[in-house]
Amino acid sequence: MSALAWLSVAVFLGAYALIATERVHRVAAALGGAGIMLLIHATDAEAAFFSQHTGVDWNVVFLLLGMMVIVGVLKQTGVFEYLAIWAAKRARGRPYRLMVLLVVITALASALLDNVTTVLLIAPVTFLVCERLAVPVAPFLIAEAMASNIGGTATLVGDPPNIIIASRGGLTFNDFLVHLAPLIVLLMVVFVVLCRFLFRGAFAHDPARAADVMALDEREAITDRRLLWQSLVVLALVLVAFVLHPVLHYEPSVVAILGAGFLVAATRVTAEEAISEVEWPTLTFFAGLFVMVGALVETGVIEQVSRAAVEATQGRLGVAATGLLWGSAGISAIVDNIPYVATMSPIVADLVNAAGGGEHARVLWWALALGADLGGNATAVGAAANVVVLGIAARNGTPISFWGFTRYGLVVTLVTVAVATPYLWVRYLL
Amino acid sequence: MRARDLLTAFPTVTLETPVAEAARLLADQGLPGLIVVDGDGLPISILPGTQVLRLAVPGYCQDDPALARVVDEAHADGFLRAVAGRTVREAMPRERRELPVTDPDATVLEVAALMARTHSPLAAVVDDGRLVGAVTLRTLLDRVLAA
Numbered sequence: 001m002s003a004l005a006w007l008s009v010a011v012f013l014g015a016y017a018l019i020a021t022e023r024v025h026r027v028a029a030a031l032g033g034a035g036i037m038l039l040i041h042a043t044d045a046e047a048a049f050f051s052q053h054t055g056v057d058w059n060v061v062f063l064l065l066g067m068m069v070i071v072g073v074l075k076q077t078g079v080f081e082y083l084a085i086w087a088a089k090r091a092r093g094r095p096y097r098l099m100v101l102l103v104v105i106t107a108l109a110s111a112l113l114d115n116v117t118t119v120l121l122i123a124p125v126t127f128l129v130c131e132r133l134a135v136p137v138a139p140f141l142i143a144e145a146m147a148s149n150i151g152g153t154a155t156l157v158g159d160p161p162n163i164i165i166a167s168r169g170g171l172t173f174n175d176f177l178v179h180l181a182p183l184i185v186l187l188m189v190v191f192v193v194l195c196r197f198l199f200r201g202a203f204a205h206d207p208a209r210a211a212d213v214m215a216l217d218e219r220e221a222i223t224d225r226r227l228l229w230q231s232l233v234v235l236a237l238v239l240v241a242f243v244l245h246p247v248l249h250y251e252p253s254v255v256a257i258l259g260a261g262f263l264v265a266a267t268r269v270t271a272e273e274a275i276s277e278v279e280w281p282t283l284t285f286f287a288g289l290f291v292m293v294g295a296l297v298e299t300g301v302i303e304q305v306s307r308a309a310v311e312a313t314q315g316r317l318g319v320a321a322t323g324l325l326w327g328s329a330g331i332s333a334i335v336d337n338i339p340y341v342a343t344m345s346p347i348v349a350d351l352v353n354a355a356g357g358g359e360h361a362r363v364l365w366w367a368l369a370l371g372a373d374l375g376g377n378a379t380a381v382g383a384a385a386n387v388v389v390l391g392i393a394a395r396n397g398t399p400i401s402f403w404g405f406t407r408y409g410l411v412v413t414l415v416t417v418a419v420a421t422p423y424l425w426v427r428y429l430l
Numbered sequence: 431m432r433a434r435d436l437l438t439a440f441p442t443v444t445l446e447t448p449v450a451e452a453a454r455l456l457a458d459q460g461l462p463g464l465i466v467v468d469g470d471g472l473p474i475s476i477l478p479g480t481q482v483l484r485l486a487v488p489g490y491c492q493d494d495p496a497l498a499r500v501v502d503e504a505h506a507d508g509f510l511r512a513v514a515g516r517t518v519r520e521a522m523p524r525e526r527r528e529l530p531v532t533d534p535d536a537t538v539l540e541v542a543a544l545m546a547r548t549h550s551p552l553a554a555v556v557d558d559g560r561l562v563g564a565v566t567l568r569t570l571l572d573r574v575l576a577a
Contacts, residue, residue, distance in 0.1 A: 121494075131488070217500050397516070
């Protein structure tokens with residue numbers, strides 16, 4: 001490799017270490033890394049801004065932007081609070097039933113929204129309901145964070161790594177529904193059963209307390225009925241357009257941005273309000289990552305790594321997929337899965353091409369998605385949703401320690417990844 | 431006219447004071463807010479009345495205003511009971527803000543600007559590392575309007 005290639009590796013590793021250790025803000029690390037790559041001519045403006053393979057992936061950026069606007073409006077309507085309280089009343093104050101309903105709602109919501117938004121919406125209601133039932137809130141919060149990570153794996157828009165994988169792998173919304181969603185349904189069943197044992201101390205039922213929950217009025221949570229229906233219709237249209245991609249030929253990014261625009265045009269929500277819902281730091285973080293990883297492609301580093309990976313796994317697709325699944329889970333347990341997937345995507349793309357690029361070869365994409373998404377459950381810092389839940393818990397006077405989360409997380413990750421392994425083998429490799 | 435001319439003696443609470451007791455002090459004495467002091471008697475936080483109220487509002491209602499609406503009247507009436515055991519320390523706002531603390535030599539304009547900037551209806555006056563009292567919004571307006 002050339003001196004420039006080695007230099008770009010050093011810049012990348014330095015930025016990656018800063019992101020992983022959170023010594024500086026992740027946006028500063030990613031943009032700083034991208035800036036140095038441009039400074040040393042490891043990449044240039046042409047590649048960084050206009051190349052589909054070595055530059056900012058605008059499909060990813062605009063899909064995220066559009067979904068952030070739609071979710072930002074939807075969350076103001078109170079629909080999640082409504083659902084959670086409705087669930088608590090349906091559970092008739094029985095704690096385990098309540099947990100099952102809450103994790104199922106969380107998983108479903110996470111499949112459509114991003115995981116952090118989902119847990120931010122569900123956690124406050126959980127505090128209210130658990131306080132009424134006098135049951136410990138921590139097990140419920142931990143279970144919800146994990147359910148959001150599992151549920152988010154099911155769809156293209158559920159978790160940012162999936163959005164990157166879809167764009168880089170040329171995978172459609174329906175591909176995710178067909179290949180990942182069935183496994184996620186199975187994993188949720190396993191997870192719900194697992195919760196019964198993991199959190200068995202948290203399910204003391206008190207009939208007198210149950211009456212307190214029944215006194216809550218979920219209808220009061222809905223602030224603006226009109227806006228609720230409008231945003232639900234837009235969300236439904238967006239989902240239909242995702243699914244009808246083979247007919248309509250609109251890319252997911254285009255659908256999301258059109259949906260967001262339609263929502264602003266058709267409702268009382270103003271453009272300023274919609275724009276304020278966008279998490280610009282996240283979008284710039286993505287842009288920086290893409291330029292940084294793109295520089296590694298430009299300097300030939302990724303090609304070298306891919307060649308080594310192809311040689312090592314030549315003709316052994318099963319070994320490659322299993323290794324990718326467990327390896328990704330292990331790495332995502334410790335570091336943010338977004339930079340990991342951004343880095344691995346060009347390598348996995350090369351591996352898929354080397355393996356013929358067909359249906360079977362694409363098992364590698366599913367292995368990457370499952371490993372990266374499910375691995376996030378393993379530790380308290382493995383996924384953004386976990387970090388957010390720990391923050392909310394601490395703020396409300398019921399802190400959850402690193403090990404308080406991780407001892408459950410390790411079990412859930414091991415079990416879910418262990419279930420995913422035979423799924424990949426039976427469906428794609430045998 | 432200086433801060434020392436507007437001084438009033440002002441009760442204080444510590445981080446160990448129960449939230450309910452702090453609220454009671456505020457109500458009984460009709461105070462505009464509370465001064466929270468550390469072990470040395472120096473102000474570590476100055477809470478306007480509304481922020482003392484905030485100490486008692488359940489965290490989930492602060493995180494998600496929609497939840498305050500779903501609570502039934504009977505439970506809503508007794509919301510303060512839920513924080514019975516909590517102390518001021520546990521309920522303190524996390525973000526560090528500029529404190530409305532000044533010295534006895536500050537002019538009335540300085541004190542007014544400080545109170546306006548920090549959204550505080552009172553400013554603590556510290557002299558030589560010792561809390562000597564407070565200037566309240568009411569005293570300040572009274573004197574300024576009379577001048």
